[in-house]
Amino acid sequence: MMLKRLAISIAASAAFCTAALADPLPSWEDGDIKARIVAFVDDVTDPASQDYVPPEARIAVFDNDGTLWGEQPVYFQLIFAFDEVARRAGDDPSILTSDTLKAAAAGDYQAALAGGNTALAEIVAASHAGLSVEAFQNNVRAWLDTARHPGTGLRYDHMTYQPMTELLRYLRDEGFATYIVSGGGVHFLRVFAERAYGIVPEQVIGTSLASSYHVEDGQPVIVKDPQVFFVDDKEGKPVAIDRIIGRRPILAAGNSDGDFQMLEYTTAGHGARLGLLVHHTDATREAAYDREGHVGVLKRGLDEGPGRGWLIVDMAKDWSRIYTEGK
Amino acid sequence: MMLKRLAISIAASAAFCTAALADPLPSWEDGDIKARIVAFVDDVTDPASQDYVPPEARIAVFDNDGTLWGEQPVYFQLIFAFDEVARRAGDDPSILTSDTLKAAAAGDYQAALAGGNTALAEIVAASHAGLSVEAFQNNVRAWLDTARHPGTGLRYDHMTYQPMTELLRYLRDEGFATYIVSGGGVHFLRVFAERAYGIVPEQVIGTSLASSYHVEDGQPVIVKDPQVFFVDDKEGKPVAIDRIIGRRPILAAGNSDGDFQMLEYTTAGHGARLGLLVHHTDATREAAYDREGHVGVLKRGLDEGPGRGWLIVDMAKDWSRIYTEGK
Numbered sequence: 185m186m187l188k189r190l191a192i193s194i195a196a197s198a199a200f201c202t203a204a205l206a207d208p209l210p211s212w213e214d215g216d217i218k219a220r221i222v223a224f225v226d227d228v229t230d231p232a233s234q235d236y237v238p239p240e241a242r243i244a245v246f247d248n249d250g251t252l253w254g255e256q257p258v259y260f261q262l263i264f265a266f267d268e269v270a271r272r273a274g275d276d277p278s279i280l281t282s283d284t285l286k287a288a289a290a291g292d293y294q295a296a297l298a299g300g301n302t303a304l305a306e307i308v309a310a311s312h313a314g315l316s317v318e319a320f321q322n323n324v325r326a327w328l329d330t331a332r333h334p335g336t337g338l339r340y341d342h343m344t345y346q347p348m349t350e351l352l353r354y355l356r357d358e359g360f361a362t363y364i365v366s367g368g369g370v371h372f373l374r375v376f377a378e379r380a381y382g383i384v385p386e387q388v389i390g391t392s393l394a395s396s397y398h399v400e401d402g403q404p405v406i407v408k409d410p411q412v413f414f415v416d417d418k419e420g421k422p423v424a425i426d427r428i429i430g431r432r433p434i435l436a437a438g439n440s441d442g443d444f445q446m447l448e449y450t451t452a453g454h455g456a457r458l459g460l461l462v463h464h465t466d467a468t469r470e471a472a473y474d475r476e477g478h479v480g481v482l483k484r485g486l487d488e489g490p491g492r493g494w495l496i497v498d499m500a501k502d503w504s505r506i507y508t509e510g511k
Numbered sequence: 512m513m514l515k516r517l518a519i520s521i522a523a524s525a526a527f528c529t530a531a532l533a534d535p536l537p538s539w540e541d542g543d544i545k546a547r548i549v550a551f552v553d554d555v556t557d558p559a560s561q562d563y564v565p566p567e568a569r570i571a572v573f574d575n576d577g578t579l580w581g582e583q584p585v586y587f588q589l590i591f592a593f594d595e596v597a598r599r600a601g602d603d604p605s606i607l608t609s610d611t612l613k614a615a616a617a618g619d620y621q622a623a624l625a626g627g628n629t630a631l632a633e634i635v636a637a638s639h640a641g642l643s644v645e646a647f648q649n650n651v652r653a654w655l656d657t658a659r660h661p662g663t664g665l666r667y668d669h670m671t672y673q674p675m676t677e678l679l680r681y682l683r684d685e686g687f688a689t690y691i692v693s694g695g696g697v698h699f700l701r702v703f704a705e706r707a708y709g710i711v712p713e714q715v716i717g718t719s720l721a722s723s724y725h726v727e728d729g730q731p732v733i734v735k736d737p738q739v740f741f742v743d744d745k746e747g748k749p750v751a752i753d754r755i756i757g758r759r760p761i762l763a764a765g766n767s768d769g770d771f772q773m774l775e776y777t778t779a780g781h782g783a784r785l786g787l788l789v790h791h792t793d794a795t796r797e798a799a800y801d802r803e804g805h806v807g808v809l810k811r812g813l814d815e816g817p818g819r820g821w822l823i824v825d826m827a828k829d830w831s832r833i834y835t836e837g838k
Contacts, residue, residue, distance in 0.1 A: 240711060285638065317753055337664060360720050361713075370754060370755075371756070374757050384567060385756065385757030385758050386713075386757055386758065388757060392754055395753065395754065396746065396750065397746035397749050397772055397776070399775070402779075403779060404749065404772070404775055404776045404779050406749060406753045409719050413754075419723065419724035422724050422733060423722050423723065425722055426722065427697060427722065427740075428713070428755055430697070430701050430713055430715060431713065445724055445731070448726070449724070449731045449733075452729075452730055452731050
């Protein structure tokens with residue numbers, strides 16, 4: 185009896201040690217970046233360290249497009265918007281009241297977006313507004329289930345970056361709260377954030393349309409309206425973090441200059457802080473882009489980031505795997 | 512050895528049972544209201560119940576003014592605003608650029624608020640804007656430390672309702688997340704919410720001014736601007752809950768018709784739900800008011816609440832104690 189108990193105890197300890205020593209970031213290549221991430225986490229979670237941070241203040245914020253999942257050839261939510269205009273027009277062609285919407289329904293990105301932000305706002309309104317949050321999220325769910333990326337053939341929510349999902353899990357295991365702070369839509373993101381990243385709805389911050397409260401047949405419903413309420417990008421990111429979280433993060437990760445202020449705000453705080461930029465360098469496995477283009481422009485971050493101590497992740501070099509599914 | 516271990520085991524079990532059986536709501540009088548609150552919590556936390564709710568979906572939302580602390584003779588944050596205009600004018604009298612602000616600095620509520628919402632916006636801007644969030648919160652902290660309520664002589668943050676702080680703790684002990692969803696200012700509330708209620712910054716939702724991001728001498732700072740960004744009252748409450756929490760609560764507590772939509776939205780959900788209205792009936796220990804006045808008007812809630820199954824808490828009858836401190 186005692187021997188059996190001892191044996192169980194030893195087995196349990198061994199399992200514990202194996203778990204504790206297992207590599208929490210298996211898809212990150214061994215090297216400076218991975219070592220610095222782990223050193224930071226060890227530092228802020230060690231009660232004996234002068235940089236120790238109590239669990240309630242271990243706030244980590246992550247951009248989504250280009251940081252947690254792909255964003256080429258265009259933001260995936262924009263592909264949803266175009267597909268959704270086409271789908272709605274299939275039910276009711278009379279919604280195509282402008283050349284912009286006709287081009288969107290035809291999948292002609294260039295013509296549809298020729299009108300700049302005005303055209304974009306029209307497409308967003310025609311695809312995201314005029315229905316309840318619940319109905320909208322059902323549409324997003326149905327789209328994710330059927331749509332496939334033109335380049336990879338994968339579901340969009342399988343094009344999440346495996347190394348980043350490992351980082352999210354690692355941080356949560358170490359007592360961090362992991363937030364998405366994205367220029368993407370908050371209702372859109374919540375449809376897949378929990379399944380794909382383990383991020384619960386109340387830890388998703390994003391851009392939003394105005395919404396309004398109605399009671400229909402005795403049932404309250406929240407309806408998405410066409411006007412933009414808040415754009416969670418650039419300066420908007422630290423503003424939203426302050427307004428919604430109310431604590432300054434100790435870790436921020438992004439991939440474009442839209443994340444610059446979030447990293448700046450985070451890493452200027454007292455004590456140990458970590459800023460991380462995902463640099464898209466892998467033309468073979470994903471896409472190589474930075475200083476130019478219409479999506480995910482990273483210029484100031486490359487120029488100033490290293491001097492500010494931010495980690496610049498070289499996807500080609502630092503990641504042994506890109507997507508959660510597929511290659 | 513075995514006997515000693517058995518004794519320890521029995522002692523531990525006894526302690527556990529005592530803790531489990533201790534009254535979680537000692538300042539609530541035994542009766543229907545208390546019994547229904549406890550029955551609801553037992554129901555949604557019992558895995559064998561058909562109304563069982565997993566911990567991550569146990570969201571409870573609380574109004575603040577008149578629900579968690581007092582709100583008479585006027586909202587405490589308005590008293591702060593008047594005191595703050597006077598304090599700032601003491602440093603620089605030239606800020607008193609209008610009759611409204613002169614009246615506010617003199618503590619003449621009637622004259623200052625004669626201009627309605629325009630006057631109120633002017634007073635809010637002169638007391639809440641034009642400084643960093645950090646500096647603002649230091650001002651609120653200093654005010655809480657020195658200001659005393661004209662009626663009770665208590666610190667304002669000691670005029671929290673003891674029965675409600677017990678309810679908050681009880682719910683958290685049972686796996687709920689407890690949120691404030693208040694018409695009051697989010698930055699104002701966060702100064703005392705954690706100490707007074709155990710509610711962490713990221714679980715405080717409130718009204719907010721616009722804010723902007725600046726870098727001053729290399730240090731990022733978030734500045735409160737004079738424009739109102741969002742009013743978290745009436746229809747705004749469910750809208751903010753959806754936008755920020757992203758899940759429908761299962762329990763909502765308020766005290767005025769400004770909370771009606773929040774309770775309506777919460778209790779219309781599927782499964783067991785609890786709506787609770789604090790009815791200010793205690794002229795002796797606090798104040799008796801409901802259908803009329805300029806603060807905390809409760810009319811529709813009294814008319815429709817009982818028919819909707821909401822609990823109407825009679826402060827005089829249901830609470831053995833009012834404030835956390837003092838009487």
